[in-house]
Amino acid sequence: MKLFNVANLKSTSHKRARTSLIQISIWLFCGLFIQPVSAQENNQMSALELANKVLTRAANDGRAGNMHFTLHNDSGGVRKRSALFVHSVHQGDTKIGIYFTAPAALQNTGFLSYDKVSGSDENWLYLPATDRVRKLPASSKGDYFMGTDLTYGDIKDNFKFTLLDWDFALGEEQIVEQKRYLVLKGVTKSSSKASELGYSSFVARVDPDTYFPLEINYTDVDGIPLKTISVKRLERVSDAWIATHFTVTNAQLAHKTDVVLSDVKHVPDLPQSILTADELSYGVPSISGL
Amino acid sequence: MKIQSHVYRHQYLKQRVINQVGCSLLSLLFGLFVGLGGLYTPLVKAEVKVQSSQVSLEYRAALNLKHSDLDLSRVSLASRHTLRLNRQWSAQLDTLSQVAFSKTGLGSTDNFATLNQPLLDSTDARIELTRAFLMWRKRGASVVIGKQVTPWGVLDGVQVTDRFDPVRRRDFVLTDMRPERIARWGIRWRSKLDGWHVDTSLAFDGTSTQQANIGDTFFLSSTRFTGGLSVADLGLEGQAPTVDLAQALRIQTPKREHTVNQSTAGVKFGHSLGEGDMSVMLYRGPDTDPVIQLRQAMVASLPINVSFDYLRRTVLGATYDVTLGALVWRMELAYIPDQPLNVLGEQPLMQARAKRMLIGGGVDWRAPANWFVNAQLVVDHIREEELNLVRPATDTLLTLRAQRSFFNERLLFKTELIGSVNQGDGTLRPALVYDYNDNLKFQTGIDWLFGDPNGQFGQFKDASRWWVSVKYTF
Numbered sequence: 001m002k003l004f005n006v007a008n009l010k011s012t013s014h015k016r017a018r019t020s021l022i023q024i025s026i027w028l029f030c031g032l033f034i035q036p037v038s039a040q041e042n043n044q045m046s047a048l049e050l051a052n053k054v055l056t057r058a059a060n061d062g063r064a065g066n067m068h069f070t071l072h073n074d075s076g077g078v079r080k081r082s083a084l085f086v087h088s089v090h091q092g093d094t095k096i097g098i099y100f101t102a103p104a105a106l107q108n109t110g111f112l113s114y115d116k117v118s119g120s121d122e123n124w125l126y127l128p129a130t131d132r133v134r135k136l137p138a139s140s141k142g143d144y145f146m147g148t149d150l151t152y153g154d155i156k157d158n159f160k161f162t163l164l165d166w167d168f169a170l171g172e173e174q175i176v177e178q179k180r181y182l183v184l185k186g187v188t189k190s191s192s193k194a195s196e197l198g199y200s201s202f203v204a205r206v207d208p209d210t211y212f213p214l215e216i217n218y219t220d221v222d223g224i225p226l227k228t229i230s231v232k233r234l235e236r237v238s239d240a241w242i243a244t245h246f247t248v249t250n251a252q253l254a255h256k257t258d259v260v261l262s263d264v265k266h267v268p269d270l271p272q273s274i275l276t277a278d279e280l281s282y283g284v285p286s287i288s289g290l
Numbered sequence: 291m292k293i294q295s296h297v298y299r300h301q302y303l304k305q306r307v308i309n310q311v312g313c314s315l316l317s318l319l320f321g322l323f324v325g326l327g328g329l330y331t332p333l334v335k336a337e338v339k340v341q342s343s344q345v346s347l348e349y350r351a352a353l354n355l356k357h358s359d360l361d362l363s364r365v366s367l368a369s370r371h372t373l374r375l376n377r378q379w380s381a382q383l384d385t386l387s388q389v390a391f392s393k394t395g396l397g398s399t400d401n402f403a404t405l406n407q408p409l410l411d412s413t414d415a416r417i418e419l420t421r422a423f424l425m426w427r428k429r430g431a432s433v434v435i436g437k438q439v440t441p442w443g444v445l446d447g448v449q450v451t452d453r454f455d456p457v458r459r460r461d462f463v464l465t466d467m468r469p470e471r472i473a474r475w476g477i478r479w480r481s482k483l484d485g486w487h488v489d490t491s492l493a494f495d496g497t498s499t500q501q502a503n504i505g506d507t508f509f510l511s512s513t514r515f516t517g518g519l520s521v522a523d524l525g526l527e528g529q530a531p532t533v534d535l536a537q538a539l540r541i542q543t544p545k546r547e548h549t550v551n552q553s554t555a556g557v558k559f560g561h562s563l564g565e566g567d568m569s570v571m572l573y574r575g576p577d578t579d580p581v582i583q584l585r586q587a588m589v590a591s592l593p594i595n596v597s598f599d600y601l602r603r604t605v606l607g608a609t610y611d612v613t614l615g616a617l618v619w620r621m622e623l624a625y626i627p628d629q630p631l632n633v634l635g636e637q638p639l640m641q642a643r644a645k646r647m648l649i650g651g652g653v654d655w656r657a658p659a660n661w662f663v664n665a666q667l668v669v670d671h672i673r674e675e676e677l678n679l680v681r682p683a684t685d686t687l688l689t690l691r692a693q694r695s696f697f698n699e700r701l702l703f704k705t706e707l708i709g710s711v712n713q714g715d716g717t718l719r720p721a722l723v724y725d726y727n728d729n730l731k732f733q734t735g736i737d738w739l740f741g742d743p744n745g746q747f748g749q750f751k752d753a754s755r756w757w758v759s760v761k762y763t764f
Contacts, residue, residue, distance in 0.1 A: 078727075105728065123613075135613060137613065140616070143656070282425075283372065284341065284342075286374070
């Protein structure tokens with residue numbers, strides 16, 4: 001499986017790609033001499049440092065785009081969902097708005113989550129049939145999002161691992177298609193944390209150039225393999241790397257979700273008023289360029 | 291307490307003038323709004339585009355569990371189109387076309403204002419414009435003019451403060467979405483002022499709540515809804531009420547044409563309070579439920595002539611909802627100082643006004659194993675003083691809902707209990723919803739009603755049913 005499609009990276013990543021190619025050439029030229037040096041460098045980075053690098057990876061404080069989910073079940077059935085998403089981080093508080101545009105039955109359904117640094121997280125849902133925005137209990141991170149194989153935690157964490165949730169360890173480096181990857185392992189700090197997240201452990205293959213995990217394998221709360229998230233395409237939007245195509249495969253349910261993001265934009269001056277409960281009832285917001 | 295034996299009066303000339311002037315002014319305003327919108331749009335840029343478009347076709351049938359008769363057989367074609375005219379202007383147009391068979395009924399439209407009458411109406415078929423409005427928006431402020439709803443309140447499917455809009459009761463409370471609101475022509479303005487959310491609404495359309503027609507399955511027959519008139523009063527004791535009811539009872543509804551007198555106007559202010567959100571509201575307009583008036587003295591062996599009056603009343607309300615961990619708490623309070631109602635007196639169908647207080651609380655709980663639970667309790671009290679009410683002075687209503695989805699939300703199981711705690715009647719509604727694909731949905735369920743045959747729910751105990759639905763949306 002091709003995990004990292006270098007050709008798909010935007011122009012800003014070409015320099016990095018060229019650097020990687022030069023590194024590969026040097027490895028090929030120098031053979032075994034280079035390998036011990038590289039391993040020595042990696043050993044200098046602890047698991048916590050790597051987790052921190054992943055966690056503090058640059059992210060846009062405001063971004064918006066279109067998201068397309070394709071849901072495959074074990075009997076070959078396919079369902080599709082499309083939505084506009086708006087993501088904002090303001091003074092540590094994270095707001096995510098999702099406005100469905102397809103299928104027709106879900107059109108104009110809006111969902112807003114508000115994760116606060118202090119106080120209870122809040123969720124709102126607008127269903128056109130009820131004409132009303134309804135406050136919902138905050139979802140547990142382990143709850144599944146709108147029939148997909150992604151949990152609310154997957155969406156909120158955005159390919160990062162919260163230091164308070166996990167104990168980390170380094171795994172043996174992996175080389176895939178002549179590219180070296182770091183391996184980060186995590187075990188939840190407690191069984192209650194595992195119940196909250198829906199996972200007890202993970203193994204992530206991390207790209208050392210972007211500190212983006214390109215493949216994550218999770219086990220469920222009982223330690224049984226649960227699902228694999230595979231990034232198919234990374235794009236750089238402003239200063240941040242965004243997975244614009246990835247798949248989530250649930251091994252236990254034989255169910256797969258294919259996620260494609262399009263027209264992703266960094267919107268630094270996103271008006272805070274867009275991501276409010278009242279705004280959900282007005283339907284899909286108008287954002288320039290989308 | 292003043293008892294009125296004849297509440298509906300002829301309108302004085304002065305009132306007629308006020309109504310006509312009011313109607314003309316509103317029509318002029320609507321015309322100006324539409325005209326300006328029309329002129330403004332091409333000036334800015336021709337950016338008109340269909341923002342969303344949805345059409346659904348549904349067939350729903352229900353089999354009576356007692357008699358095995360087909361109690362419901364209805365085809366519904368619903369459409370919703372939203373247009374973005376430019377950055378500030380948008381429009382929405384919704385229609386509902388229905389064909390009904392058997393005893394299903396399409397509901398009464400006698401109490402609909404002329405402006406709100408169906409575009410096409412016959413015994414078994416009806417086409418309605420369910421929404422039609424223009425909206426202007428800028429920086430958190432919006433003005434909506436046209437046929438719309440004003441959904442206030444925070445509780446789920448029970449009406450404490452949520453009494454601005456008339457609703458459909460042709461299927462009693464046995465609908466997918468509750469309440470099913472009826473849109474009215476009017477103007478609504480929403481804005482944010484210094485942290486306050488201000489919501490003002492004026493519906494200049496006297497349409498009131500839709501009831502089932504006489505003879506239809508869910509025609510109200512409990513004495514609490516008939517102003518105290520019983521089956522014995524109608525001379526139908528021992529007979530199936532629906533058979534000869536239409537001959538024994540003649541209902542006239544005064545025309546709903548008085549734009550000002552039958553309008554509903556209100557304002558709501560909302561603000562955050564602690565971790566939650568609060569609102570206070572005040573509105574005045576026709577009650578959504580009728581009081582019944584005897585039009586002619588009752589004579590043995592002749593039909594009873596009554597009229598359904600929708601008298602104006604004032605509602606003061608307050609709401610609060612807050613998220614606390616896995617729970618959302620909701621509270622509502624409504625005070626109606628001049629609730630119109632029927633009372634038992636020297637003559638049948640006497641009318642009065644009384645103070646009414648409703649208080650409701652509810653909780654949503656995201657329970658373990660992906661269950662979602664919603665529980666609500668509403669206490670509805672009428673200060674009786676010397677009045678002899680046709681309903682209990684205090685009603686306590688309980689709703690309890692639990693649902694869980696399976697197979698990546700392809701299958702949904704939900705069950706709901708709605709019941710009157712003080713009268714011991716209610717309905718239990720388990721249902722399954724299966725999304726075959728993005729377009730096709732199958733639903734089935736049971737609406738089991740129980741209790742005293744003269745109770746709020748028990749009156750329909752013989753109408754318990756098993757229902758199925760197939761819906762295609764594109």
